[in-house]
Amino acid sequence: MSRAVFEFKKTPVATGATELQWKDWHWQMRTSLKSLNDFQAFFKLHDSEVSAFDGIDNTFNVRVTQYYATLADQRFSEDPIRKILMPHKLEKVTGLQQMLDPLGEKKNNPTARVIHRYSDRCLLLITDVCSVYCRFCTRKHFTGQEQAFLKQDELENSIQYIKNHPGIREVILSGGDPLTVSDEQLDRVLTRLREIPSVEIIRIGTRMPVVCPQRITPELVKVLRKHKPVFVMTHFNHPRELTYESAEGLERLVDHGVPVFNQMVMLNGVNNHETIVQALSRRLLYLRVKPYYMFQCDPSEGTDHLRNSIEDSLEIQSRLWGHLSGLAMPHYSIDIPNGGGKAYKVPNFEISKNENVRTFKGWDGVQEDYISPPAEQIKKPLDWELYLDEWLRIQNSKK
């Protein structure tokens, strides 16, 4: 592994575990912290944190791998990583905007486990299990509901749906966390998807490289490679999550030809500072992981205290602009609540517009016009019709 520029630190093995157990993802899953007692053995809990556990199972499941718990501060409740994993009493308070299904997924759910919102791609929720239940999760309507791996008929119906909609060219495995299932189960789903000729790209959205990097085994990577092109979308939110173990997992993926992208979520008091976003993005890029999205946190139930304001997120974006390589810069995007889809936001550089002349002021103050050729001079390429069928296939894909 390359270790020249950044230091990725080894995570200490928790008390009572052997080195061998620590490296075994099944052990990490089996021994994850789930109850107040488990947490008290790991953390010095404050009274208000203890009371947050009262009835929390009715709100949103609690679960953390010992590996990930080790990354959090044991005493300080305001610690960023601790905020991600520790239940908070405000989760039970009705706040500003509370939606069980902020992405309006139930409206775009043609068959159990499939969410088809955009024409050329759909989600396939293969499990609702995660190894860590992030307190800001946007899919609380599905995640952690004890439904586990999709049933045979759910798989058959999903495959049939995707087959019947050849406009779907990309399938995104999601959940829950798709990498909590076994290699055999994953291989089975990927094999079925690869039997559908219209499916070109498969994506896997997973937090396992962050919260249980032991999962990225040579055997898993072999399965992903077998079904290429498979892209892995990770979810790192803070540079402290990039440990030796996670760096090793990420490099294993990339070294075996699996492209890796990261989607971060802006979180209040966790990562809403340009120094944090820059450090996270540069370290990821160094590990050949492309920072892809910086999401505004969705107004999921019980997340008001974790949500950043759009104003602050925009401020952070504009401070990074011009100072952070385009390769390292994630797209800032807001999901319009209730299933409106993603809305990108970029700093506004255009200060005026007059017919074919637009005036811009750049990130460090340079101001100049861009003059477009007149409309009558604009011609389309001669051969565009060669690609028309492919285009039309997508236009009708949601029917």
Ligand SMILES: *Cc1c(COP(=O)(O)O)cnc(C)c1O
């Ligand atoms: C975000 C999302 C996708 C993927 O969108 P990209 O912009 O391609 O990453 C697909 N389907 C749904 C329902 C989504 O919310």
Ligand code: SF4
């Ligand atoms: S890993 Fe993803 S799906 Fe699971 S709880 Fe965290 S944010 Fe939600």
